Amino acid sequence: MSERKITMSKAIAEAIDLEMARDPKVFVMGEDVGIYGGIFSSTTGLFAKYGGDRVKDTPISETAFIGAATGAAAEGMRPIVELMFVDFFGVCMDQIYNHLAKNTYMSGGSVKLPVVLMTAYGGGYNDAAQHSQSLYSLFAHVPGLKVVVPSNAYDAKGLMHTAIRDDNPVMYFFHKGLMGLGWMSSPATASTPVPEGDYTVPLGQAKVVREGQDLTIVTLGWMVHRSLEAAAELEKAGISAEIIDLRTLVPLDRETVIKSAQKTGRVLVVDEDYQSFGLSGEIAATVAEAGALKSFRRVAVPDVPIPYSRPLEQYVLPNPQTIAQAAQGMLEMVG
Amino acid sequence: MQPSRDQLMWMYRTMILIRRYEERMAEVYFEGKTPRFDIGWGPVPGEMHLAAGQEPVAVGVMSHLGDHDTVTGPHRPHHLAIAKGVNLKAMTAEIFGKKTGLGQGKGGHMHLFDVAKKFSCSGLVGAGFPPALGAALAAKMQGKNWVAVAFAGEGAANQGSFHESLNLAALWKLPVILVIEDNSYGISVPKAASTAVPTNADRAAAYGIPGAFVPNNDPVAVFEAAGIAVERARQGQGPSLLEIKTDRYFGHFQGDPELYRPKGEVDTLKGHDPIARLRTKLMEGGVLSEDSDAALRKAVEAELEEAYAFARNSPYPEPTEALKHVFV
Structure with a gap:
C-alpha cells in the first residue's frame, strides 16, 4: 500500500x-x-x-x-x-x-x-x-x-x-x-x-474512528474532524469519547451505533444538518428501538437557515467547544 | 425613444458608481485573503460575484423604472441594486455581514432584499423569473400600471423556470419583462456550448411575445429597447423578452482562475468600455466637460467612501440573533 x-x-x-x-x-x-x-x-x-x-x-x-x-x-x-x-x-x-x-x-x-x-x-x-x-x-x-x-x-x-x-x-x-x-x-x-489502485469501501459500514468508554459521538463528514478535536479536549477532562463516522446514511449501520450505545450508555449526535426531523432524531429512534437509549443529546443546526454573517454562522454550526460542552453536560447528569 | 440629457447623465453617473463600487469591493474582498487566499477569511467572506462591465444593462433598463416597479436579480446583483436605488449604505453593510445591513447580516451579497425599492435577488440560477411574474400579477390584480423586471444571465435561459415563466407571462399577459444579460459565460461554459440558439431573444417567438437582442453593450441601445418593452407592459399589452450582450470583466467569482478564458480577452473587452464610450459621446455632445466629469467622479467617490465606512464601522449582529426571523 x-x-x-x-x-x-x-x-x-x-x-x-x-x-x-x-x-x-x-x-x-x-x-x-x-x-x-x-x-x-x-x-x-x-x-x-x-x-x-x-x-x-x-x-x-x-x-x-x-x-x-x-x-x-x-x-x-x-x-x-x-x-x-x-x-x-x-x-x-x-x-x-x-x-x-x-x-x-x-x-x-x-x-x-x-x-x-x-x-x-x-x-x-x-x-x-x-x-x-x-x-x-x-x-x-x-x-x-x-x-x-x-x-x-x-x-x-x-x-x-x-x-x-x-x-x-x-x-x-x-x-x-x-x-x-x-x-x-x-x-x-x-x-x-490513499492507495493508487482501485479498492472499495462498502456502503452501510460505519467506522469507529476513536474508541472510548464514557459516551458515543455519532457523526459524519466535516463533523468527524470537529468531534475528534472535541474528544481530545474531553480527554484532558478525563472523559473518554468514542466516535463513530457513519460514512453512509443509506444504508445506515445501525448495529455499530447500537453496540457502542450499549457499551457507553450515552449517545451524542453531532450533525451539520438542521436539527429537527433528521439524522439526530433517526439515531435516537434507532438506539431507543434497540432498548439501548439511556442518555441522549444532539448538537446540530438549530432549525434556522444558515446565516451569512460570520458570528451568526459560527453560532449555528456545531464546533469543538459546543460538542465538548454537550458531552460534559451528559457526564454531569446523574446516572 | 431617446434618452434626455438628464437621463444620459444619470446613466453615466450610475455606471461610474457601479464600476467603482465593484472595483472597490474587489479590493476589500481580498483584504485578509492575502498572501494566502481563503474564501472564508477577511471582512467580506464567501462567494463574491462582481458585475463590472455589465453596467449598461442595469442603467438602460432602470431608467424606465420607479420605486413602484419590482426588480428581481440573480447572484450577480450589485449593478442592478445600485441602479434600482437600493440604499447603498445598508447594502454594503449587508455584504460586510453587519447588523445595519439590509438583512441584518442574514443574507449576504447574493441575497439582498430592499422592500422600499422592491428589489430582491437569489443565489439560484433562474430563480428570479417566477417571482417577477408574481409581482406583475399583483400589480395587474390591483389595477396598478406597475411593471416587474427579472434579470438573469444567459445561462439561466436554459432553466425550466425561464420557459415556464415565458409561457405563463404570455398566457396571462402580465406586465413583466425578462432581461437576459449575455456575458458570454455560465461560470466556465461559453454560451455556444450551453445554448441551442444564437440569441435567446429568438425564443420569444415560441411564446408569441416580442423579443429583442441588444448588441454592443451600449446603455443607450438598452435604454431604447427597454423603453419599448416597459411602455408595452404599462399599457397592458403584456410581457417582452430582452437579451442584452454585455461583458463580465471579473471572473465568475473572485478567486476564479479563469483558465477557460482566452488570454487577453478581458483587455479586449475593456477596450470597448461602455463608460468610456458614453463619456466620449457626452463630451462631443457638450453635455459633459473635463471639469464636470472630475466633479462627478469626486462625488461618486465620496458617496462610496460613506457607504464603505458605514459598513466597516457598523457592529456585527449578536450571535444569538441567528435564531431570529425564521418566522415573522
Missing part, C-alpha cells in the same frame, strides 16, 4: 478516472465538470484524458440532465452526474425523488439505475443560506436513494468506487471544506494516505 497522502478532491477524481478506464459505460456530466474540472475539483483532469464525449459540460438545465442520467442508466450506461451545490437540487427534485428513487421499485426491480449523483454540501465559509446547507437527511428520507457522506480521502475514494459499481442510485455528498482546495481551509486530517 502506498503511503502517499492526497486530498479528498484528488481521491474522488482518481476513483472516477479508474472506473472510466475500466468501464466505457461510465461517463460524467454536470455544470463546469469539463475544462474547469468541477468547481470543487472533483473532476480535475478527466476532460483532458477522456474528452467532451465522456466528460460533458451541461447547460444549467438540471431537470434535463439529471432526468437524462436516469434514462441513460436505464439503458445500461453508468452516469456520474454532478450538481454543484446540494442547495440547488430543488430545481430538479421531481426527477430525483419521483423517478430516480422510485423507478426500480415501481418496475418490480426490473429497472436498474446505476447513477451516482455527486454534490457539494456544508458551510463554514460564509456562503449564506442557499450555498451552505447539508440536506443529506432529506435525500436519506426518500426510499430508493443510497446516501454517502465521506469524511476523508481514503473513504472518499473507496466509497466512490463502490458507488459507481452499485446498480442503484447513489447520492454522493462531499463537504467543500474537506476537499483540500487551495482556496478553502480543510482540517489536516481530511487528507490521508
